[in-house]
Amino acid sequence: MLPSQEKILSLPQLLAKVAQWRQQGQKVVFTNGCFDIVHMGHVDYLEKARLLGDKLVLGLNTDQSVSRLKGPTRPLQDEMSRSRVMASFWFVDAIVLFDQETPYELIKAVQPDVLVKGDDYTVETIVGHEVVLANGGEVKTIPLVQGYSTSQVVAKVLADQHRLH
Structure with missing residues (x-):
């Protein structure tokens, strides 16, 4: 298995990894998204998110979740392709897929030290902020x-x- 593939975890695997990081005194940062076509804005955002702690966990919407959110023509890339691309970045430490409309249940399970989104949100509008x-x-x-x-x-x-046509 390639190193990037080892970062793509099931929820139980992720929770075990987070517990291990916490035992080592690591600060866990969480963010989420579809990351269908990765661009410089994503890279900038994720690298800055990682710098807020020691480990960055990325909740990635499943294909079905993306379609429900963005419409029937999306995603353009399937969830395994998106997972591998995101896992290739040094600043992403773990990826977990989630199928819900929001990552609320995932955030409740992970209990990150830092929850991050882009500034197109306010703290009060970030799903899971209260948790x-x-x-x-x-x-x-x-x-x-x-x-x-x-x-x-x-x-x-x-x-x-x-x-062109």
Whole structure:
């Protein structure tokens, strides 16, 4: 098994890994998303998220979850492809797939020390913020790099394709 594949965990495997990290005094950061087409904005965001602690856990939406959130034409890449791409980054320490609309149950199970989302959210609108705060953790937002979004990338590809035909 390749090192990146070893980062893709089931929930029980993740919880065991998080317990091990906590025993070692490691600070666990959690974020989530679809990460369908990875762009520079994602890389910037995730690297900054990882710098808020010692380990970064990424909750990744399953294909069915992405379709429910983004529509029937998404995701463009299947969950195993997205998992492998995300696992290849040094700043992502573990990936777990979740099928719910939100990562609330996952956050409840993991109990991260730091919960992070982009600054298109406020602390109060981040799913699971109350769970993390009640457990003595922190909830933070990271400034997003302007001009980068998956929707913008998709729109540009479609516009370019339309121009060529």
